Every structure is written in structure tokens, then in C-alpha cells.
Amino acid sequence: MILELHEKLKTRKASAVDLARHYLARIKKDQTNSYITVCDDIALEMAKAADDRLAKGEDVTVLTGIPLGLKDLLCTQGIRTTCASKILGDYKPPYDATSVARLKKSGAVFLGKLNMDEFAMGGSNENSAFGAVKNPVNPAHVPGGSSGGSAAAVKAGLAAATLGSDTGGSVRLPAAYTGTVGLKPTYGRVSRYGLVAFASSLDQIGPMGNTVADCAALLGAIAGHDPRDSTCAPRESENFLEGMKQHGSRKLKIGVPKEYFQGGLAKDVGASIDRAMSELKKQGHSFVEVSLPHTEHSVAVYYLVAVSEASSNLSRFDGVRFGVRVAGDRPLVEMYKQTRALFGEEVKRRIILGTFALSAGYYDAYYKKACQVRRLIKQDFDEAFKSVDVLISPVAQGTAYRLGEKISDPLQMYLNDIFTIPVNLAGLPAISVPVGRDSQGLPIGVQFIGKHFGEAEVLAAAQQVENHVYKEEANHGF
């Protein structure tokens, strides 16, 4: 999508202002609730500036004039940033996230801020103070979460591409559920500066688009060292479109983790992945079984590590520095407690669990134990990658479930993340790419997992699926 639009803009067959107007008009008719904030005026201003760059032919990048949406936990200077929570009110950050600043520099156009699960906690986008997002493929179903708005906006043609964030699968799951492509980069590949923190050792900003190339183009613009994030790796960005092309001409050795295919997989999901593997074999790629023996413990590890980090990170929302204050006429501690009561139910639940796991007497049994098993999970991947280029796996056991179906059982919702969580625990890059539809017409995704900083290989593997196995229709009407 991005490359085609770029061609039209570069050859002046269309203007960035036309393109921005086109998407803004589509957003006005949105039925999915993808956007929390639409910034018409800013979008048109940015589009005009992009047209100037395009007219002069100076400083033109592949993103100049491309209309994008941003998950509403990326700080945007002067544009309301809510994290889909009541606690931030109309908070307007005084600075841009590094990824946002880099997109601005590339000449991209911002359409607005996208709906999500509150503070990125959830897998269905039902935990939003601004209402649930509907799956554009079937509005009775969830779009997946937590970057549900980012995925739905891409699918419904409400942005050319978007940014999401992925702590335990929050880019890949909604990509799979909506028939779009979502990439979680290597931990440290993209600066987290200005990304409102959920679980700092797991969070990573990731691109979402209609095609693998869209994700490669976006990643190239946002990746690279940032002195403002001490966990950002000291390496520059790459031309991922070029890297993907180079790896695409290779025959890949693809590992099949046996623990990811042991029962529980919906029939249509399993069949689609089997078909993809046989098509890729015909293209000369080879498959070998590998083992990740600690997989079964990953959900338990994740929900201890993530909630512990969250309980610490979310302590900053106390009615003093940002957002809303409740009971300002009461003593300090009472003000804290009443203000923090504005958090939604899932956020409160995780703060309680995390505070408990870190509390005196329980720290070693829960948090420390989880961090030890986390190392074993990472070592499983290190061992597997000694013999393969990438791993293939499902993204989820089934397709998008119905709105309301799992909301009352948090543990069941957490267990749905079994195939995406280990990747975050080990800090690896992974992509979800469409591989077919089930008997109800709901999209199915397949995941490729790469070595640290192996995004180009992961993108190349996903593009093989796009080229030789299955491609979702994408028509934004422009």
C-alpha cells in the first residue's frame, strides 16, 4: 500500500492533501470505533508540508505524504494522548515519542490516535474507556488487542498503515484477527522513549500494514539508536525493504517448534499453516522440527513479569503530574486512591497482582522465580536458532472470537497469548502475516520468529507467504 501510494505522490499523480482528505472522509464514516482522536487540521497541515517537499523533490522519503494512524499510547506533542484510559483525561504531552518524531521527520502525515486496550492491557480491545473496537471483517467479533484500533484502521482503510505496540502479542494478535500484517521488532530495535510504559522489559513499538513491505518501510523509519532510551540497542536503522529482498532470494531453513503444534489448534488454523508449509517447500525452503521445551511455562512467567513491571510503571498515575485529579480537597493519600480508582477493571486487577508479586515475602517465590524461568525460555530459542534461520508457528489457537465471549475470564484470555508471549520474553523479532480464512470467513495469521535483529529474514519469510501462499485483498479506494 505505502509503496503504491508513494509512487502516485512522487509522480504527482496525486497530492498528499488529496490523500489525507480521502482518509479523513473515510474515518468520518467509520463503523469500527478505531480512532480515539482524529486530528483533521494537523493532518492537512502536515500533508501541505509534504506536498511542498514532493514538489521540490527535496528530502522525499517513502513515507512523505503517507497518512498514518498512531496507537494512543505514543506521546504526540500537543495532540491528546489517552492510553484509552479515563485517568489521563485530555492530557496533551509536551513532547513527541522518538518514533513519532522520526515519522514526522520522514514527512508522514498523522490522521489521529488509535483505540486500544487501556494501557495496552488486553487481547481483545474490549478494555477501552472509549468503547470496544469492532473487527472490520465481522463486527460481531473482536479485532484482537491490545493494538485493536491500529489493526482495524488498516483493514478498514482508515489509515495507509499504523503503529501499534507489542508487549505479549499486542501487534501480532490483532494483525492475525483482522487479516493484516504486524511486526514486533527485536527488543531494543525501536526506541521506547515517549511510549507510555506497560512492561518496560517487554514493550516494543511495531508497524502494522496491509502488506509486508508496508511494515518494512515503516520499521526503517522508526528503528535505530536513541540516547533517550537506555535499552535501545546501539545500532543504526537499516533499509529493511532492501534486506528483505536479499533474504527473499535465499532458501530458508525454517524451524517448526513441536510444542506449538501439540493439540488445541483450531482445525482451519492448522490446515492453513500446513498448506503454507507445503507451498513454501515447493519454493525450495526446508522445514525441520525443533523443540522449545519451556513453552508451557511462558504464560505464567509473562503474567508475573508483566504485571510486576506494570504495577511499578503505573504508580506514576497519581493525580499529581498528569491527567485528572479526583478528591483534590482531601489529604494526599486519599487523593491518590480516589484518582487511581479511575483505572479500568483489567488495569486494577494487574496492579493488584503485580503489587502482590513484588511484595515482601512473595518476591522470590513469584517475581524472581519467573525471571529465572524466563532465562530458560530464552535459552530454548538460542538453542533452536543454532540450526534454523526462522521459526514458524500459529499466532493464536483460533480466529477472532465474539465480543464479550472471554471478558469475564481473565485467565482464559491470558492463555490465548501462548504463541506470542515467548517471543517478548526472549526479546525476539516476529511477524504475523495472513495465511487464509476459516470456515466462518475470519482471517488466520501465521507467525515467523527470527533471531535477535533478524527482522529482514522474518520479513522475507512473511513475504514468501504473501507471494506464494495467500494474500488478503486490500482496497482503500484511492
Added chain:
Amino acid sequence: MSGFGVETVKRVAELARLQLTDPEATKFAGQIGDVLKYVKKLNAVDTSGVEPMTNALEIGTPTRPDEVVPSPGPSTMVGAAPESVFDSYKVPQVMG
């Protein structure tokens, strides 16, 4: 660790400075109890001698030259607060 009761939820909520309603506390006790029962399976994993891993990249703590660089002024940052006075955060009375 046996049972995760309503009293524990309330005690932890107090530590987290989080006001809960009684129905919330009751609901969370059951749900968090289920999660804690589930995570107990980690006890079956032998982790003796395994160093805890808190970050997958383990690149250490980078340093940079200690140089003064421009930053937004206090009024910009404090301006995002719900209440401020003289470029400072204003808080309610601390002692009850």
C-alpha cells in the same frame, strides 16, 4: 501461599494506593486466586543456579557524555499537571 482472599486484595490495594469497591475486591479475589494457582506450576521447574533474567537484550547500562542539552522548561512540563503553582506541582495536604 494458600487462598487469595478479599482481605489480601484490600491490603494489597492499600499498598498500591488504589481504591476498590467491595464488589471489585470480591471479584478480584477469585480471579487473582485462579491466576496464582495457575502460576504455581513454575515451582515444578528446576531453576537452581539459573541467573534471573530481567531484560532480554542484556546490553548493560550505556553511558553518554555529561553535557547540558536543551530541554523543555519547567512551565511546559508542569503545565501538564492537574494543579500547579509557581511552576511547581501542587499537592493536597500530606498529613491527614
